[in-house]
Amino acid sequence: MAVPSEKLVSRPIEIHADTTGYEDVLTPEALAFLARLHRFAEPRRRQLLEARRQRQVCYDAGVLPDFRADTQAIREGDWTVAPIPAALEDRRVEITGPVERKMIINALNSGAKVFMADFEDSSAPSFANQLDGQVNLRDAVNGTLEYRAPEGKLYRVGPHPAVLVVRPRGWHLPERHITVYGEPIAGALVDFGLFAYHNARALLAQDRGPYFYLPKLEAMEEAALWDEVMALAEDELGLAYGSMKATVLIETLPAVFQMHEILHALRERVVGLNCGRWDYIFSYLKTFRRHRDRLLPDRGQVVMTVPFLKAYSELLIQTCHRRGAFAMGGMAAQIPIKNDEDANDQAMDKVRADKLREVQAGHDGTWVAHPALVPVAMEIFDRHMPTPNQLQLKRDDVKADRDTLIAPCGGTITRAGFDNNVEVALRYTAAWLEGLGCVPIHNLMEDAATAEIARSQLWQWLHHGDLVFTDHAPIDLALFDHALATHTHRLQGSTLPGARRATDAARLLAELTHADELGSFLTLPAYEQLA
Structure with a gap:
């Protein structure tokens, strides 16, 4: 059946975009499946997002995040997660990247144990990008890519x-091109639902699974909502309960206080937790946006050996191994430097040191x-x-209490760090508006998480007043405006990704940085300008 462009179905589900070329992805049956997921999940999703907002109001008022009293029994209980599938028992190195066709092939052929195909932070979610990704992954599963x-x-x-393994968008991101009874569907359900609908059975037949x-x-x-969505999807698709497996990124500060609870909510299908370090730093900044005593220094100084990050990663290992789940390490953002051998050697040495720290701490794999x-x-x-993993290493020596997990980080704010944040935030946002979700900048692979660190630090440094650089010069909005104008001019005159959208990105970044309140996510207002 041919699928017309602009609007696919008058009710209950409508598509507000050209669907030419995606007819075999956006089939009536697949869309009906998405509509069922939406009707089931949307009321609770909205409640959960409102709960996030209310928690942030409390944090802004001075409340500090902590372990929950009402879930103490879960943390202290004697339980483990379901057995891990054989295909995921060895995850020592995972590679991540966007769902672009060549990237998928190179990642699958890279020698890594796992490829995390990313519809989220390393993808700019234009409608074409997301649907091209579905086509590409379907072809990969079918062996025709x-x-x-x-x-x-x-x-x-x-x-x-x-x-x-596929990463859908987070619960907070909408897909404006698809509505159900006039409501935008969650981007998470589009990415998850289309991939599961078209590939779950084929993956299970290959002794793999919808992971x-x-x-x-x-x-x-x-996490419980995801568990229920997956159970509904399994029922709709005729799959055995628990066929779908999940690894959860612990990349928000509130989540570190609920790792046992998150594993418990997904205990029949969870495989592990991952240290999403860059988003975690962003979440620390966002959670404590009004707390002057918890400002972070230059991003380059916020490394995994500082107390709050060391405690986070080691508590994750202890929690996972106690429950029989994997503890995955974080992303190495370095990329090869082809024209400078010494600089490349230094970058690779940083990767080796980071991975050595992770494996010696007890992580079961890394990114x-x-x-x-x-x-x-x-x-x-x-x-x-x-061995394939380190589940036997329990890390009973780890004592990570509330105060350690939120400890302030010493360091300095430098002119170079400030200027780099302006450049990274601008160049990434401009490239994102052009449809690119990961961008090499100064020999690091920047994605939405690292751009969020840059944006959030700028807002904090500028809105707490009377902060100075190491040379005692004031940090103020006039300096930001000058730096932004300078980098915008440079980007406009270059052939770099984002050059065509430099002005749009600068306008958005200025608006967010001058605002009285730190915006929750850069990608939400930017999405309205994405083609």
């Missing part, structure tokens, strides 16, 4: 690809953003983790 480069080179998936990474959760109730980093990380984990 290939890509011919403009110069003629043909890329195909090799015989031993990485295990595919997912769940982002941005703040509370056990948000990289570039295929060239897979053998670097793999060598470290192979040498120090001869």
Whole structure:
């Protein structure tokens, strides 16, 4: 059946975009499936987002996040998660990236154990990008994925690809191009639902499964909603209960106080937790946006060995291993530096040191953003983790209390750090508005999480008043405006990603930075300007 463009179904589900070329993805049956997921999840999703807002009101008033009294029995109980599928027992190196066709092939062929195909922070969610991603992943699952480069080179998936895990968008992000009875559907349900509908059975037939990474959760109730959505999807698709497996990113400060509870809410299908370090730093900034005593220094100084981040990662290991789940390490944002051997050696040494810290602490695997980093990380984990994982390492020595988990971080605010934040926030936002979700800037792969750190730090430094740089010069909005104008002019005159949207990005960044309140997510207002 041909699918017309602009509007697919008059009621209950409507598509407000050109669907040409996506007819076999947006089938009437697949859309009906999405509508059922929406009707089930939307009321609770809205309640949970309002609960987030109310928590932030409390934090702004001076309340500090803490472990929940009402869930003490879960934390102290003797329980474990369901057995982990054989395909996921060894996850020592995972590669992540957007759902772009060539990227998927290179990631599957990279030698990593897992490829996390990302519809979220490394993708700009234009309607075409998200649906192209669904086409690309369907072809990967079916074994037909290939890509011919403009110069003629043909890329195909090799015989031993990485295990595919999909990250849908977070609960907070809408998909404005699809509405159900006039309401935008959650982007999370679109990404999850279309992938599950078209690929779940084929994956299970391959002794794989519909495996997912769940982002941005703040509370056990948000995890419980995902569990119920997956159970509904399994029922609708005729799959056995628990066929869908999930790994949860602990990338918000509130979530670190509910790791046992999140695992418990998903205990029949959860495989592990992941240290989403960059979003976690952003969440620390956002949670404490009104707390002058918890400002963070330059991003480069906020490393995983500072007390609040060290406690976070080690408590995650202890929690996961107590419950029989994997504790995944964080992202290495470095990328190869081709024209400077010394600089490249220094970057790779940073990756090795980071991965050595993770494996020695007890992590069961780690993340990289570039295929060239897979053998670097793999060598470290192979040498120090001869077994498929480290579930036997319980880390009973870890004592991470509330105060340690939220401890202020010492350091300085420098002119270079301020200027870098302006540049990263501007260049990333401009590239995102052009449809790119991950952008190399100064030899680091920046995504939405790292851009959020830059944006949030700027807002905090500028709105707490009387802050100064290490040279005692004042940090003020006039300085920000000058730096933003300078970088906008440079970007406009370049061939860099985002050059065409530099003015739009600068206008948005200025508005967010001058605002009296730190916006919850950069991608929400930016989405309204995305083609």
